[in-house]
Amino acid sequence: NYTMAQFKEVSQKSALHPKPVGLVLQYGTAGFRTNATQLDHVMFRMGLLATLRSKKTKATIGVMVTASHNPEEDNGVKLVDPMGEMVTPTWEGYATELANAEQDGLLAVLKDVIEREAINMAQEAYVFVGKDTRRSSEILSKALLDGVHSLGGQSKDYGLVTTPQLHYMVCCQNTQGRYGEATIKGYYQKLSNAFLQLTNNVPNRTDDQKVLLVDGANGIGALKLSEMVTYLKNGLQLSLFNDCSSGKLNHLCGADYVKVQQRAPKGVDMVAGERCCSYDGDADRIVYYYTDSAGRFHLLDGDKIATLISTYLKELLIQAGLDLQIAVVQTAYANGSSTHYLEDVMKVIVRCTKTGVKHLHHAAQEFDIGVYFEANGHGTVLFSKTAEEKIEQLAQHSNTNDEKKRAAHLLQNTVNLINQTVGDAISDMLLIEAVLAVKGMTVQHWDAIYTDLPNRQLKVKVADRRAIDTTDAERRTVSPAGLQEAIDLLVKKHRQARSFVRPSGTEDVVRVYAEADTQESADDLAHEVSLAVYRLAGGVGEEPKHL
Ligand code: G16
The missing domain is CATH 3.40.120 (Alpha-D-Glucose-1,6-Bisphosphate; Chain A, domain 3)
Known part of the structure; x- marks a missing residue:
């Protein structure tokens, strides 16, 4: 029958996207993410999953091939539910089971999901696909489409788009255009029109106030922003840096670099007092900053x-x-x-x-x-x-x-x-620019609305980051034993201090955050907590050094 034929197709096609035996991947903060060489089978299988999710919800599902802020060598996949949201925890569980099934167990897992969710396999399925500018994204998105088609799903490949653009398309499609038109042009028009409506009537807005420097992180956001510029007419005077023409993705630039390092990105010709912003690798994050006349860097996160x-x-x-x-x-x-x-x-x-x-x-x-x-x-x-x-x-x-x-x-x-x-990042940037214009603010x-407490973020390598378990919205640890007590004691040594640790869901590290009344104190605390993590949670490599 129909389903048997589909399973046969899946079985044959999945052999072209074999899973490395024994490889186990965790569904992380924003989907699967690791070195691109380990992801071909995951993409194929996420194509299968997206098709099932579409049949189940009777709506279009999105899949984005990207590893966002991670280095160029990594890649990953983000799944987008019908209203443009991320998929539910139950389906994250199915994603994990599918991604980790050994080759000969794949069909059994697939059938199990179909049964548990009572999916009507005769139902049509639509999957929207997008990818970032990583070299590996091209071939990985093909694997993904293979998965969709092998289960009889239909696809629309948007090619190079930002992650939020793909989310937007999915939402437009599933609201029958009420949210907007499911095209890149439709996205540019809707956002630009709103921006121009907001800013056109602002009295005395000078050309100087329209100047904005953008660090595109050498990623997809840079490409898409340059496409959008004509739609913005003269509403902004954008200077785009790290625009993909020569530099490496996210390398010494981009929102994550600027936020974590608390310094300006490489490759941006900053002028004291001028507004600058940085996107990340798939343009779903943005931070602002400027340097003052004394050359001091100010971050607006x-x-x-x-x-x-x-x-x-x-x-x-x-x-x-x-x-x-x-x-x-x-x-x-x-x-x-x-x-x-x-x-x-x-x-x-x-x-x-x-x-x-x-x-x-x-x-x-x-x-x-x-x-x-x-x-x-x-x-x-x-x-x-x-x-x-x-x-x-x-x-x-x-x-x-x-x-x-x-x-x-x-x-x-x-x-x-x-x-x-x-x-x-694009929509947030336009909103911030409009708000500053409407309120007449620099x-x-x-x-100056408030002054940040000095803070520091560090990463610690451990053998298995799952050794750390957290509670209270990740503000406290429950394991390994003794770690929270150690952090509490260290925090007491500093003023206005706070610190927490959590396993990253996108990189193989434990993240450490500390804040205190002075930068020196925040740096000391972050270092001391890093050492506690290293000693109590199975640190590997060299002991963390002070900055
Ligand atoms: C992803 C998530 C964000 C999260 C970030 C870091 O961002 O979408 O919500 O803050 O990872 O997560 P973690 O600390 O668990 O590594 P992106 O921009 O990399 O997709």
Whole structure:
């Protein structure tokens, strides 16, 4: 019968994408991610899984081939659910089972998923596929498409796109175009129109204020931003660096480098006082920065972005007279000063979740307006259906007084400018630029909203990072024994200090975060905690050295 024929096809095709015997991969923070040479079978199998997920949900599913901030040699896969969100934990479990099944056990796992989910195999399936600029992405996306087609799924290959663009396409497709047109041109038009609407009526906006330097991390974001420039007309004066023409992806540049190293990327001709921003390798993260006249580097990370955006939205809600609940979702990496400012000065609700956009996104959905940002610059804003309807009604209401109507229009265009499916460097950049223009703020004004506590992030190599288990949104460890007690004692030695450790879900390392009242103290604490991790959690290689 039909299914038997499909299984035969899967069996034959999977032999062309064999799994290295004994290789076991974990589904990480954003999907599978490792050296590209180990991923051919994973891609084929994720093609199978996406097809099943599409049959199950009777909707289009997306799969993005990317390893985002990781080095060029790595690659990975991100799965996108019908509304542009990440897949659910149950399906992450299926993904892990499929990826790790030995060659002769693959069909059994596949059948098991079909049975457990009661999937109608006669149902049609559609999968949207995208890839980043890594050399390995081309062949890996072919393996992925092989998987889709072998189970009878249909595909649309968007080729080179940013991760958030693929999320956007999936959402447009599954909302029958209500969210927008599922084409790259449609994406550029929707975002540019909203940006121009927001900024065109700003009085006295000078050309100088439109200047922005962008570090494209030598990745897909650079390519896509240069395509978009014509749509933005004269709304921005962009200078693009690390644009893929010569440099290496994410090497000494990009959002992750700038955030973790707290220094300017290589390859950007910075001028004191000028606004600069960096994307990451698949353009779903952004951070801003500038150097002052004394040459000091100032970073405006995801926390500062969340603060700017939520301040702007709160002010507009007040002007519009709309009673909508606004919340900010952060992770343990959020700078203590940002949380303090949001809770105590701005008086907005603040939630803390585990690292990973999927967790933040979920928490943000519980509010009328949920602003979520990881400190590393990954984030967006979610508007509930009620919030969007109230804004829409007010914008259309002819009796509304001028101030209310103006605020409602600004809110409406803000909603259109935001990619609500996932963090999006291009959309976030345009939003930040629009907010600064509308509020008449410079990057220095923005930076002065609050002062970050000095902080430091380090990585420690251990034999098996699963030795570390965490609780309380990753703020405390429960294993190995004694580690949390050791961290507590070390933290007590410093002022205004906080520190935590967690296994990375994208790299084979344990991450260490520390903050304190001075940079020296934060650096000391991060080093001391790294040593505790190394000694108690099976460190490998040389003992961590002080910076
Ligand atoms: C991914 C996730 C982010 C996460 C980051 C680092 O980002 O989407 O939510 O913050 O990995 O995760 P970890 O600390 O577990 O390695 P990206 O931009 O690399 O896809």
